[in-house]
Amino acid sequence: MKIPPHSPDIQGLLELERDFIPEPDERMTRVQAAVAQSLGLPPPTSGGPGEGGDQGSGGGGSAPAPTDGGAAGATAAATTGSALSSGLTSAGALKIAAVGLTIYLGGVATGAGVYHAVTADRDVGDDDRVETIVSDNPTVVSDAEVSGEPIGVVEVDARPAADTDTEVMVSGDRTVASRPPRESVVVGPQTIDSGEDSTSSEEIARERRLIEAARAAVTRGNVPIALDAINRHAEQFPSGRFIEEREAIRVLALLAAGRVYSARQRAEVFARRYPRSLFLRSIEQELSRRQRPPQSDGSPPTPQEYPPTIGPPDTDR
Amino acid sequence: MSSKRQALFNEVFQTEFSYLCRTLRRLGVLEAELDDVAQEVFVSVYRHLDEYDVDRPLRPWLFSFAFRHAANHRRLARHRREKASSDQESQSHRPSPEEDLQRSEDRALILEALNQVKLERRAILIMHDIDGFSVPEIAETLEVNPNTVYSRLRLARHDLEKAVRKIQFGREVR
Numbered sequence: 001m002k003i004p005p006h007s008p009d010i011q012g013l014l015e016l017e018r019d020f021i022p023e024p025d026e027r028m029t030r031v032q033a034a035v036a037q038s039l040g041l042p043p044p045t046s047g048g049p050g051e052g053g054d055q056g057s058g059g060g061g062s063a064p065a066p067t068d069g070g071a072a073g074a075t076a077a078a079t080t081g082s083a084l085s086s087g088l089t090s091a092g093a094l095k096i097a098a099v100g101l102t103i104y105l106g107g108v109a110t111g112a113g114v115y116h117a118v119t120a121d122r123d124v125g126d127d128d129r130v131e132t133i134v135s136d137n138p139t140v141v142s143d144a145e146v147s148g149e150p151i152g153v154v155e156v157d158a159r160p161a162a163d164t165d166t167e168v169m170v171s172g173d174r175t176v177a178s179r180p181p182r183e184s185v186v187v188g189p190q191t192i193d194s195g196e197d198s199t200s201s202e203e204i205a206r207e208r209r210l211i212e213a214a215r216a217a218v219t220r221g222n223v224p225i226a227l228d229a230i231n232r233h234a235e236q237f238p239s240g241r242f243i244e245e246r247e248a249i250r251v252l253a254l255l256a257a258g259r260v261y262s263a264r265q266r267a268e269v270f271a272r273r274y275p276r277s278l279f280l281r282s283i284e285q286e287l288s289r290r291q292r293p294p295q296s297d298g299s300p301p302t303p304q305e306y307p308p309t310i311g312p313p314d315t316d317r
Numbered sequence: 318m319s320s321k322r323q324a325l326f327n328e329v330f331q332t333e334f335s336y337l338c339r340t341l342r343r344l345g346v347l348e349a350e351l352d353d354v355a356q357e358v359f360v361s362v363y364r365h366l367d368e369y370d371v372d373r374p375l376r377p378w379l380f381s382f383a384f385r386h387a388a389n390h391r392r393l394a395r396h397r398r399e400k401a402s403s404d405q406e407s408q409s410h411r412p413s414p415e416e417d418l419q420r421s422e423d424r425a426l427i428l429e430a431l432n433q434v435k436l437e438r439r440a441i442l443i444m445h446d447i448d449g450f451s452v453p454e455i456a457e458t459l460e461v462n463p464n465t466v467y468s469r470l471r472l473a474r475h476d477l478e479k480a481v482r483k484i485q486f487g488r489e490v491r
């Protein structure tokens with residue numbers, strides 16, 4: 001049966017709604033407690049995604065403000081955007097330079113500030129998989145041990161992109177996310193073992209896997225996988241540590257999918273929320289590129305009704 | 318057994334709470350009533366958890382709970398809404414302060430337009446055009462014939478188009 005498609009603008013509106021993830025609030029905690037009470041279950045324990053316990057209490061642990069981030073992290077983060085952007089410019093044969101997930105640990109009031117970046121330091125060649133720096137003797141790092149200054153580069157054993165994709169698909173099908181194995185990182189010359197912070201470390205690892213899966217999928221042009229990982233991150237970690245990166249990747253993924261309307265909406269929200277983000281440049285470049293008429297290299301034409309620049313409204317500055 | 322069930326429930330709750338709330342909003346549950354309806358849904362989900370086949374996608378299954386509770390809620394609340402003025406009605410679909418942070422006028426527009434589509438049609442449009450479920454999945458979830466799904470989807474798209482244009486026209490006139 002042939003069903004007429006939506007008008008383009010309504011399709012855009014539906015995509016906007018599809019990609020919408022609400023801001024974290026107290027509702028989840030409230031409802032969880034009410035459900036437990038109704039069913040006579042033990043009260044929920046803290047630590048779940050979106051709960052106030054881990055992330056909302058303490059030193060104002062709401063969604064991290066990336067603009068607070070250290071220069072090192074921010075600089076490297078800018079490189080991420082460039083890598084993503086360049087990856088998108090040749091969607092057919094992506095040769096991405098991003099190979100190492102380098103994390104800078106910096107302290108904030110809760111000790112949970114994590115500044116991270118994907119560095120673009122070597123070519124992968126014809127293989128579009130993301131390679132990573134693998135540590136030999138990984139050890140869990142305690143957030144509590146993190147000082148206010150970046151204390152070292154953390155080498156992360158991210159799994160190959162194909163594996164990551166598989167996991168995301170499986171969790172997408174069953175919708176019950178499987179917990180990844182315990183993650184490990186190494187900091188500088190010292191290794192610190194922390195059993196008590198393993199939950200936090202696991203959460204960081206889970207967050208990182210989703211972000212990495214999204215990033216890898218975007219660079220391969222596999223937008224559905226990227227958006228699936230992005231949305232799962234948003235749902236499971238509404239106050240997570242990688243929100244800025246997630247939203248930047250989301251914009252680029254939407255652009256890669258040709259969903260310029262949604263991408264522009266997201267980009268505007270991103271610019272308002274992170275006016276000093278170094279991802280903005282990459283996003284803006286990518287949006288501008290989509291404005292241009294078809295190029296000789298075969299890049300697609302884009303709708304002309306969207307202005308090429310983004311940024312917060314003057315009143316918000 | 319019980320702890321295993323509870324663990325599964327907790328995981329479902331943690332991973333799907335946000336989805337469920339978004340779905341309920343799309344199905345017309347008001348922001349102010351979301352806590353109560355979400356609670357009712359998850360209580361039902363827990364009670365029927367044994368019926369869930371873990372080899373199958375969870376979201377269509379969850380959607381069926383959301384749909385039933387949204388429909389019941391709508392019926393129970395109908396008398397209240399009939400008393401409400403049109404102003405109050407439109408006000409009830411205004412975004413919450415939290416949503417305001419992310420929601421553009423366009424998102425408010427699509428939610429308002431969705432709300433003007435009949436619930437039976439709207440559910441199918443949400444499942445197909447927003448959630449991306451397949452027609453057989455939708456048919457099974459809502460326990461209707463696949464041809465009915467196609468038919469309602471076509472009508473829902475038509476209704477949505479009309480609703481959007483009507484709202485847009487109203488905005489221009491204002």
